[in-house]
Amino acid sequence: MSGSSDSGPGVTAHLDGASSTLVRDALDTGEPLPGTAGFAGEIDDSLVRDVLGRRPLFVDASDPAQWSFVPTSLENPVSVRAGTATRVGTASGSADPQWTLPDPTPATDRDAALAAVRDAVRERTRAVGADGDHGVVGTRTDDEDAGKKRHGDVAVAFSGGVDSGVVAAGVPDAPCYVAGFEGCHDIAAARDAATTMDRDLRVVELSHADLREAVPRLADALGRTNPMDLSIAVPLLLVAERVAADGYDRLALGQGADELFGGYAKVQKAPDDPRVEADSVRGARRELLGTIPEQAERDVLAIRLGGVEPVTPLLHDDVVAAALPLPESLLVDSEARKVALREAARGFVPDTVRTADKKAVQYGTYVSRELDRLARQAGFKRRMDNHVERYVKSLVADV
Numbered sequence: 001m002s003g004s005s006d007s008g009p010g011v012t013a014h015l016d017g018a019s020s021t022l023v024r025d026a027l028d029t030g031e032p033l034p035g036t037a038g039f040a041g042e043i044d045d046s047l048v049r050d051v052l053g054r055r056p057l058f059v060d061a062s063d064p065a066q067w068s069f070v071p072t073s074l075e076n077p078v079s080v081r082a083g084t085a086t087r088v089g090t091a092s093g094s095a096d097p098q099w100t101l102p103d104p105t106p107a108t109d110r111d112a113a114l115a116a117v118r119d120a121v122r123e124r125t126r127a128v129g130a131d132g133d134h135g136v137v138g139t140r141t142d143d144e145d146a147g148k149k150r151h152g153d154v155a156v157a158f159s160g161g162v163d164s165g166v167v168a169a170g171v172p173d174a175p176c177y178v179a180g181f182e183g184c185h186d187i188a189a190a191r192d193a194a195t196t197m198d199r200d201l202r203v204v205e206l207s208h209a210d211l212r213e214a215v216p217r218l219a220d221a222l223g224r225t226n227p228m229d230l231s232i233a234v235p236l237l238l239v240a241e242r243v244a245a246d247g248y249d250r251l252a253l254g255q256g257a258d259e260l261f262g263g264y265a266k267v268q269k270a271p272d273d274p275r276v277e278a279d280s281v282r283g284a285r286r287e288l289l290g291t292i293p294e295q296a297e298r299d300v301l302a303i304r305l306g307g308v309e310p311v312t313p314l315l316h317d318d319v320v321a322a323a324l325p326l327p328e329s330l331l332v333d334s335e336a337r338k339v340a341l342r343e344a345a346r347g348f349v350p351d352t353v354r355t356a357d358k359k360a361v362q363y364g365t366y367v368s369r370e371l372d373r374l375a376r377q378a379g380f381k382r383r384m385d386n387h388v389e390r391y392v393k394s395l396v397a398d399v
Contacts, residue, residue: 014041015039015043016039016040016069017036017038017041020043022034022039023039024043024044027043027048030098032050032051032099032102033102033317033318033320034317035317037054037312038050038052038053038312038315039055040053040055040056040057040069041055045087045088046085047080047084047085047086047087048085049080049083049084049293051083051100051101052082052101052296052315052320053079053082053293053294053296054292054293054296055296055300056070056079056296056297056300056301057079058074058077058079058080059074059077059080060074060075060078061077061078062075062076063075064089065089067088070301070304071222071223072220072221079294081097083098083099084096084098085098103324104325107325107330108327113322113325113326113327113340114340116322117326117330117340117343120319120321120322121313121314121341121344122344122348123318124170124313124318124319125167125169125170125252125313126170127170127313128154128167128170128313129171129173153247153249153250154250154311155174155175155177155243155248155308156171156175157176157236157239157253157254158176158178158193158194159178159186159190159358159364160189160192160193160194160353161189161193161353162257162341162349162356162358163254163255163258163263163314163341163358164253165197165345165350165353165354166254166314167253167254168349169197169345169348169349170313171252174252175200175202176190176194176199176200176201177203177204177239177242177251178190178201178204179203179365180205180235181207181370183366184364184365185359186359186365187203189364190203191203193352193353193356196350196352197350204235204238206234206235206238206365206367208370208373208374211234211367211370211371214238215230215234215395215396216395216396216399217305218230218233218305219392220396220399221301221302221305222298222301222302225389226389227372227388228362228368230392231361231362231367231368231371232298232299232360232362233298233299234365234371235365236299236302236361237302237306239251240302240303240304240305240306240308241307244306248308249308249309250310251303251309251311252311253311253312254312255296255299255312255315256314257314257341258288258338259288259289259291259292260285260315260323261323261326261331262281262331262337262339263337263358264284264337265337267284267285267288268281268332270284271283271284276288280328281328281331281332282326282327282328282331323340330343342355371388372388375387375392378394
């Protein structure tokens with residue numbers, strides 16, 4: 001869907017993720033966390049994107065009057081900056097911040113901080129399956145009810161860790177899906193967790209043919225050829241396609257948990273890890289939150305390409321607001337990461353799932369490994385610079 005500046009003042013054009021009333025209130029008050037799971041689009045002749053950029057939005061750099069939720073419909077797409085509101089037709093680089101992510105002081109009451117996270121996580125995951133919930137899923141529409149959840153069945157992307165475990169616990173009747181190559185960590189972990197949680201698990205076993213077919217489509221849809229993004233997006237796309245084929249129209253995921261709750265080793269090791277610039281764990285967590293807009297573009301576009309709508313309850317404003325004040329000890333503690341989330345999951349998911357280690361999806365599914373294998377088989381050896389990306393570009397060129 002694309003738009004131009006032909007909408008008159010006061011007329012809602014197209015919004016994804018929230019109602020026009022809610023977005024107008026957020027604009028009027030400057031409230032950065034107004035109770036959604038993100039929003040983007042055009043309202044009253046302005047383009048808006050929420051403070052964490054959880055919904056993709058693009059403008060044509062050559063003709064800023066043209067915008068879209070997908071980059072492929074524009075000649076020269078660039079992302080609209082998160083947290084901005086700018087008049088349609090204005091160059092994207094000149095957009096001024098409308099919302100700033102809060103930076104509260106660390107909570108001193110540990111029990112109260114944990115209770116806030118527990119309540120928000122459980123409420124938002126349970127809301128995934130509740131009819132009439134607002135702000136969990138948005139549909140791209142002109143209607144005033146753009147923030148209402150689409151009716152229909154939901155499935156869960158499930159890798160057997162705490163993130164997907166709490167999401168699955170919130171919708172106990174939803175089937176769970178995992179993708180990966182035979183023998184990979186994610187399938188094994190998901191099978192163990194699904195057995196423990198007594199859940200219906202459906203495995204999407206990947207092949208080299210799947211990679212060769214999916215990678216060019218994703219490269220086109222995302223406008224990206226780097227192997228890291230594609231290795232993450234491939235399992236999302238192929239799970240989404242299987243979910244759609246099975247008759248479900250929404251896919252619930254645990255996206256955002258690592259960024260919000262300190263799930264990365266580079267956050268845990270801050271300030272000694274050269275991969276982050278921050279001089280503290282909380283500072284590194286905030287630095288990682290800044291990566292959500294780019295990640296959301298990749299993940300949402302991949303899942304929508306598969307024919308379903310993503311649902312990300314752990315990125316809902318309520319969860320974000322509860323997580324931001326967490327002290328460092330509730331983010332990482334010695335060797336433990338995501339301390340507060342794991343505590344919030346206590347009694348909600350089995351302990352073996354709550355405490356399970358997690359591998360990044362590109363490694364846990366073996367997609368990164370097998371994409372490298374295909375590149376080398378095609379003659380793109382590791383001694384070559386960017387050998388896997390060169391292989392990706394060769395696949396794109398052959399389409």
